[in-house]
Amino acid sequence: MSLKIINLNKTYGDKKVVNRVNFEVEAGRAYGILGRNGAGKTTTIKMILDIISKDSGQVLFKNKELNVIGEKIGYLPEEKSLYYKSTVWNHLFYFSRISGLDVKESKTKINYWVEKFQLEEYINKPIETLSKGNQQKVQIISTIIHDPDILIFDEPFSGLDPVNSETLRNIVIELVNSGKYIIFCTHQTHYIEEFCDKISIFKNGIQTIEGNLFNIKKSYGRNKLILEIDGNLPNLKIYGVKGIVKNKNTYEIEILNENVAGDILNILYNNRIKIFNFGLKYKSLHEIFLNTAGDL
Structure with a gap:
């Protein structure tokens, strides 16, 4: 019904x-x-x-x-x-x-x-x-x-x-x-x-x-990487990184697709960066709405 x-x-x-x-x-x-x-x-x-x-x-x-x-x-x-x-x-x-x-x-x-x-x-x-x-x-x-x-x-x-x-x-x-x-x-x-x-x-x-x-x-893919580390973020000037926002030791990194997250993880390991949190996020409905309808 x-x-x-x-x-x-x-x-x-x-x-x-x-x-x-x-x-x-x-x-x-x-x-x-x-x-x-x-x-x-x-x-x-x-x-x-x-x-x-x-x-x-x-x-x-x-x-x-x-x-x-x-x-x-x-x-x-x-x-x-x-x-x-x-x-x-x-x-x-x-x-x-x-x-x-x-x-x-x-x-x-x-x-x-x-x-x-x-x-x-x-x-x-x-x-x-x-x-x-x-x-x-x-x-x-x-x-x-x-x-x-x-x-x-x-x-x-x-x-x-x-x-x-x-x-x-x-x-x-x-x-x-x-x-x-x-x-x-x-x-x-x-x-x-x-x-x-x-x-x-x-x-x-x-x-x-x-x-x-x-x-x-899901159709938009997970295009946000939430990263919490000890120390400074190494240089991430690689293909697929579209933007980085920092808040203390937490970073929100906008990426082209999920594969880019693997490239970032390799860079962190190679630079011996201690990682506390590493997670992918879907676009928020707010972001989808902005992309679809223009604004709120």
């Missing part, structure tokens, strides 16, 4: 903003979407949710056309979607009730999540008086309070300080482990690397990369 996006297309005027997008989200797995502003990410999400109509394509959930009214879905948009004049309590109570919870369930869930996000002192205050980070926490609670099966997060960590980012990180891990179908859209690639098994990178409405993240990294 899965959430399948099949050949989604959208055109505005003569501009194709989403062009034949395909991917599959499995239960208990998070799917990551990356792309620069205007790459087609949000348009794709809104077509999945039927907020905007698709020109063509299908969105299937458990082998049937997704019914966004009938299924339990949580959507956290990048733009704030809050009733700013309302108190935190009234806002959360409203969203829990329209999401199908009864009064008792609503109160229980509100108390649980408000405590989890440390919002107790703000519970009776208007949302407009809260900091941006606390407003984001209210929006996150509104998204997950009804325990949806499908969750779509668009820049969920925006505005959160390190402590609350860690709280949300742990919640996302819990949601993944509980078997949810999760689409994760963010510019913060380290979260994608942590949460997501599969990814898409969008550029100009096209999926330039799609698939298993580890296999994508």
